[in-house]
Amino acid sequence: MAKTFSEARAALAQGHSVVAGTQAALAAAEAQQDLNAFLELFPHSALEQAARVDARLKAGDAGPLAGLVLSIKDNICYKDHKVSAASRMLQDFTSLYSATVVERLLAADAVILGRTNCDEFAMGSSNENSAYGPVKNPLNTSVVPGGSSGGAAASVAAGIVHAALGSDTGGSIRQPASFTGTVGFKPTYGRVSRYGLIAFASSFDQIGPFAHTVADAAALYQVMAGADPRDSTTSRKALEPLDLAHPGKLRIGYFHEGLERAGMDPEVVAHLHAQLDRLRAEGHTVEAVEVPLLDHQVPTYYILATAEASSNLARFDGIHFGHRSAKAQGVEETYRLSRSEGFGPEVKRRILLGTFVLSAGYYDAYYAQAQRVRRILRNKTLEAFERFDLLLGPTCPTTAFAHGAVTDPVAMYLQDIFTVQANLVGTPSISLPTGTHSNGLPFGLQLMAAPFADARLLAAAHNLF
Numbered sequence: 001m002a003k004t005f006s007e008a009r010a011a012l013a014q015g016h017s018v019v020a021g022t023q024a025a026l027a028a029a030e031a032q033q034d035l036n037a038f039l040e041l042f043p044h045s046a047l048e049q050a051a052r053v054d055a056r057l058k059a060g061d062a063g064p065l066a067g068l069v070l071s072i073k074d075n076i077c078y079k080d081h082k083v084s085a086a087s088r089m090l091q092d093f094t095s096l097y098s099a100t101v102v103e104r105l106l107a108a109d110a111v112i113l114g115r116t117n118c119d120e121f122a123m124g125s126s127n128e129n130s131a132y133g134p135v136k137n138p139l140n141t142s143v144v145p146g147g148s149s150g151g152a153a154a155s156v157a158a159g160i161v162h163a164a165l166g167s168d169t170g171g172s173i174r175q176p177a178s179f180t181g182t183v184g185f186k187p188t189y190g191r192v193s194r195y196g197l198i199a200f201a202s203s204f205d206q207i208g209p210f211a212h213t214v215a216d217a218a219a220l221y222q223v224m225a226g227a228d229p230r231d232s233t234t235s236r237k238a239l240e241p242l243d244l245a246h247p248g249k250l251r252i253g254y255f256h257e258g259l260e261r262a263g264m265d266p267e268v269v270a271h272l273h274a275q276l277d278r279l280r281a282e283g284h285t286v287e288a289v290e291v292p293l294l295d296h297q298v299p300t301y302y303i304l305a306t307a308e309a310s311s312n313l314a315r316f317d318g319i320h321f322g323h324r325s326a327k328a329q330g331v332e333e334t335y336r337l338s339r340s341e342g343f344g345p346e347v348k349r350r351i352l353l354g355t356f357v358l359s360a361g362y363y364d365a366y367y368a369q370a371q372r373v374r375r376i377l378r379n380k381t382l383e384a385f386e387r388f389d390l391l392l393g394p395t396c397p398t399t400a401f402a403h404g405a406v407t408d409p410v411a412m413y414l415q416d417i418f419t420v421q422a423n424l425v426g427t428p429s430i431s432l433p434t435g436t437h438s439n440g441l442p443f444g445l446q447l448m449a450a451p452f453a454d455a456r457l458l459a460a461a462h463n464l465f
Contacts, residue, residue, distance in 0.1 A: 001025055001069075005162040005216040008067040012057065018067055022050040022111050025069045028160045029113065035136045037145075037154040039074050040082060041114035053109045063109035065223060070105070071155040071164040074115040075122055076207065077196040078102050085198045086130040087120045089322040089342030099196020100231065101165060101207050101224045108223045113161055116151030120344045121313065122167055122200045124148045125175060125415040126406065129346045134403060137180060140441060143400040146176030149210070153180040156210045163220055164210040169200050170301050171395075171419025173208045174431035174446060179400035181433040181442030182210050185217045185458070188451050189426035190235040192221070193228035201308035202233075204301075204423045214432070214462040218242055221454065240455035246463045247456060252279060253289035253388035258418060265398045268443055271435040272394055275445060279464065289391065291421075292380035296373055298413055301420040303357050303370040309347075310354030316342065349409065378425040385427075385450035390460055392447055394418055395431040399441040418446060428454045432465045 001024035002008040008021060026043055046069075056062040072078060075085045077095040079102075084090040102112070119129040127135040127150025137145040138158035145154045149166030153176035156164050166173040168186040177184025186208045194205055209220040222242050228234045254276055259269050280286045293300075316322035318338025325337035343351070357366035384391060395418060406412050422429035428451070431444040445465070449457035 001028060001159070002162070003159055004212045005065075005068045005219060006213065008069070008162055012067045018050040018053045018057070018111065019047060021067065022046050022069055022113070025113050025160055028158070029155075032138070032158050032160065035138055035141070035154050035158060036133050037116055037135055037151040037158065037160070038071065038114045039084070039086065039117050039132055039151070042081060042112060045081070046111050046113050049106065049111045053111065056109060063107065065105060065108040065110040065219065068110045068163060068219075069113050069161050070110055070220075071113050071116045071152055071161045072102065073118050073149050073152045073164070073166045075118060075167055075198040076102060076165055077198070078112060078115070081115070083115065083198065085121045086118045086132055087342065087344065087347070088131045089316050091131075091323065097196065100193035100228045102196065104223050105220070116149075116155050116164065118151055119148035120347050121198070121309070122148040122169055122172055123309070123346050123350055125171070125412050126401075127151065127176070128403065129344060131344055137400055139181060140400070143402050143441065144179065146179035146400065148172040150176050153177055153182055153184070153210050156180070156182050156212065162211065163216055165207060166210055167197055167200075168206050168208055168423065169204045169305060170423050171416045173210065174395050174419050174429060174444070175415060177210060177431040177433070178395035178442070178444035182212060183214055183217050183433065184208070184210050184431045185221065186422060186429045187221060187225065187454050188235075188428045189423070190233050191428070191452065191454060192224045193231040193234050195228055195230040199312040201305040202312060203308060204305055206423070214430070214458055215244060217430075218244060218458045218462070221458070225454070235452070237452055240452070242455045242458065244459050244462045247459045249283050249285070250389045250460060251285045251387065253287055253384055253391045255291045255391065255393040256288035257291045257294055258393060261397070263397050263414070264394070265437070267437050268394050268398065268435065271443070272392075272445060275434065275465075276392070289384055289388065292377050293373060294417075297377065297420050297424065298417055300370045300373045300377070301416065301424055302353070302413055303366050304374065306350045306354035307358050307367050308354070310351050310358060313347070313351055318342070374424050377421065381421065381425045381427065382450070389456065390447050390449055392445060395444040395446040399437045399439060399443045422448055427451050428457050430457060430461050432461055434465050
């Protein structure tokens with residue numbers, strides 16, 4: 001099977017069929033079941049779609065993604081297919097409708113192979129919180145693939161699919177991309193519809209692609225992006241023309257402060273400095289920039305995101321939606337047992353934290369204060385983009401860690417230290433696989449651009465690295 005979408009298109013031009021490519025992908029997924037990347041394959045609908053695409057190719061009216069085989073994270077709805085957010089709460093639930101991104105990708109003649117494993121309700125940084133077991137990193141099965149979109153990242157890194165859809169609430173696309181040596185792109189908040197995405201934190205969540213190349217990620221983004229009347233948070237701002245030509249000389253800021261923190265892998269830091277030197281030698285302006293409120297970003301994110309999760313997940317109560325306990329007697333016990341049985345430990349932890357910060361006695365001290373910090377962060381970040389075209393930094397402090405190595409929740413939350421800024425302020429960000437550690441594992445660098453400068457970001461990523 002072709003590794004990239006570009007290679008798949010070349011194969012189609014030589015007479016290969018989409019059906020054959022889909023069959024190869026299904027076989028690859030079956031052969032690598034031990035990764036636990038997929039919760040379910042969709043052989044029937046995938047092969048039906050592939051046959052339709054072959055017919056359209058023969059007729060000469062195929063869409064722009066003809067030949068692309070992809071996976072979707074198990075929190076993205078696909079009509080008449082199961083979706084569970086990797087939770088017992090939604091076990092065996094079949095979606096009644098498709099997400100806007102799914103509709104647009106199918107209309108562009110992509111083939112959806114199956115749904116991928118993830119941290120339950122997208123809450124985690126290691127893909128160890130799934131109700132259906134952890135995902136293994138295909139590059140080294142003893143380490144995690146990152147989270148929460150670990151299954152999506154693994155499905156691409158393993159060569160099963162050309163691309164995958166994940167969701168990014170605080171780094172859940174970019175961190176797994178760094179850990180698996182793939183490209184992971186989080187668009188500007190509001191640029192891609194969230195309709196049909198099972199919500200974690202509605203003001204942070206954003207759907208985005210994994211791929212082997214920036215060009216492939218850009219091809220998916222171009223199809224998915226744009227206003228959606230079913231999602232009032234999507235922007236009506238006109239899409240920039242997507243041109244991956246070299247953007248010319250750029251002004252690039254880098255976060256010097258974050259590189260000096262304890263816990264940073266020295267090889268990651270050395271690699272970033274080598275890239276900065278190369279960019280300077282190529283004629284770009286490269287200057288250090290202060291990270292706004294670096295020590296406050298992760299606490300601010302977790303206060304606000306858990307508050308939103310507490311609200312969003314209230315609907316899963318065993319009465320309106322979700323698992324209903326067979327042991328429950330009476331309304332109160334139905335709520336208590338259904339949620340206790342349906343949710344895993346990390347989801348319970350975040351619901352409790354979110355409920356606490358929204359409670360009457362603590363709302364002003366925590367939630368309201370975090371909203372003020374978020375506004376300051378946004379203002380400071382936008383000020384930086386008045387000076388710079390791009391901001392560059394590490395995606396993660398380290399390479400992928402071993403399964404079970406991080407057991408302290410706070411230490412796990414600090415995995416997001418470099419990624420949460422883009423979600424807090426709504427900017428586009430991309431992780432690029434630029435380095436290989438002496439331990440043999442890959443790691444990425446992260447580029448961030450101003451809101452709605454997604455096209456510039458993709459062009460820079462395509463040409464600079």
